[in-house]
Amino acid sequence: MEQTAKLAEGFPDVAKDIRINLQNVLQTGTLTADQVWGTAIACAHAARNDALKQAIEADARSAGIGDGVVADAKAAAVLMGMNNVIYRFKHVVGKEDYEKKPIRLRMQRLAQVTSNKTDFELFCLAVSAINNCQNCMAAHEAAVIKQGLTEDHVWDSVRIAATIHAAAFAAEV
Helix, strand or coil, rough: CCHHHHHCCCCCCHHHHHHHHHHHHCCCCCCCHHHHHHHHHHHHHHCCHHHHHHHHHHHHHHHHCHHHHHHHHHHHHHHHHHHHHHHHHHHHHHCCHHHHHCCCCCCCCHCCCCCCHHHHHHHHHHHHCCCCCCCHHHHHHHHHHHHHCCCCHHHHHHHHHHHHHHHHCCCCC
């Protein structure tokens, strides 16, 4: 975690908690290394901070994270960037007419993962938490639970999302 730690050293004192949390949430435990780093990469892209994206991806590569996980993480960020907007709109507006309308947006990458479907769903869940899409969070949470992960896996991925999101702010303060 050399590059991420180096970036975090530059956080102002008001972000000391984020510096410490960043070190803690990027450790394996409940989540595998692929899950930790894939979630972190997806969330760094969703948080849209170039320095953070570069640091997280460099450290993921140093940790041995493969091309498939990196590609899936980036795809999760991109697709949720689209899906979270349209599904959040449908939910917030709440009109039956919008609920009935077909999405008609291409999202085949959701079915064509390069690592594994469960981890991809976990990455999508974390990005959906950043983007505050209730429907997407519920759908992806249900999918990872159905595929054998636990609420602890879900919780740890959302802890990563929260911390990465805050780190993007800290890097700009």
